[in-house]
Amino acid sequence: MxxxxxxxxxxxxxxxxxxxxxxxxxxxxxxxxxxxxxxxxxxxxxxxxxxxxxxxNTYINSTEVLDETFNLKANKNIFFAGQITGVEGYVESIASGMVVALNAIRRYKCLENENLKIQKCSFPETTMIGALAKYISTPNKKFQPMNANFGILPPLEEKIRDKKIKYQKLADRALQDLKCNMI
Ligand SMILES: Cc1cc2nc3c(=O)[nH]c(=O)nc-3n(C[C@H](O)[C@H](O)[C@H](O)COP(=O)(O)OP(=O)(O)OC[C@H]3O[C@@H](n4cnc5c(N)ncnc54)[C@H](O)[C@@H]3O)c2cc1C
Structure with missing residues (x-):
């Protein structure tokens, strides 16, 4: 057979x-x-x-209750990570966990030392992690779980028809913005 x-x-x-x-x-x-x-x-x-x-998928209404660092607006000591926030997929869940970890440690340091002023760590909207974080924290009555996809990134200034070139430019822009904003 x-x-x-x-x-x-x-x-x-x-x-x-x-x-x-x-x-x-x-x-x-x-x-x-x-x-x-x-x-x-x-x-x-x-x-x-x-x-x-x-x-x-069971998920909370992140668009109302979380900010772009997956931090509960009503209690800054609580973070949510993973698909419960409305991201979908392995990599997406891990990415949200990374954002949470970076911010939870900042929060902890600030609680330890009241004089410390540490800024939240959020990724530029032009990166996939930043776009997902924005998606789950932006009011949206039709909120549905979202995976990483080029459609959630802000559009390029120029219109490019060739998808391969367009996606490459979106990736280049993300890396450039990461360099400028986070390193
Ligand atoms: C059949 C199937 C196929 C999939 N295939 C893919 C794929 O090919 N690629 C992809 O990217 N994604 C896939 N996904 C989606 C992916 O599995 C999830 O998006 C991802 O695993 C979510 O990770 P998470 O850590 O947020 O949640 P989970 O992996 O669900 O982890 C949550 C954990 O919390 C535990 N838990 C729950 N309640 C409690 C409690 N009260 N106390 C303590 N622990 C608790 C659970 O037991 C679980 O271990 C698939 C999902 C399913 C169901």
Missing amino acids: RPYALVQLRQDDTSASMYNLVGFQTNLKFGEQKRVFSSLPGLEKAEFIKYGVMHR
Whole structure:
């Protein structure tokens, strides 16, 4: 038989007794999942501990409650990071965590020493991290989770049709702004 699809099994516990079927988000009824997945070669004798469900992102209304450093406006000692803020994806979540870490340490230093005045660390809007931070902290009645994409960056002054050139220019501008503002 010619294989035409792959199923990735990811180890779920240290004793290697449980495996997760990666990316199996489905609306299939549990009984149907057992029937279909048991028909996969190698899974005939598998015991199913948990069935697949469609994933749902749970996130706070960041546009109202957070600033561009993922800091809670109502309590400066509280930060949120990751997809709970409305960013979506691995890299995006890590990026928000980095912004939070940089700012939490600043906040801590200021609390330790009241005479210290340290500015918040926010990234320029022209960088992807800055654009995501702006997106989650700007009022928006239709707020939905957002991943990194060129569409959230402020447009270039010149109109460029060729996407490859346009994206390169957006990246160059981001690096330039980072150099000017943060180093
Ligand atoms: C099926 C699926 C496939 C995906 N594929 C991709 C992909 O290919 N590429 C990509 O970039 N992104 C992908 N994503 C999105 C990505 O997984 C998330 O955006 C990212 O993992 C979010 O990271 P996070 O640290 O914010 O949250 P999470 O990774 O969800 O971490 C939150 C942690 O908090 C813990 N927790 C929750 N409540 C409590 C509590 N009360 N007390 C203590 N701990 C608690 C949870 O157990 C969890 O460990 C996928 C998501 C799903 C569901």
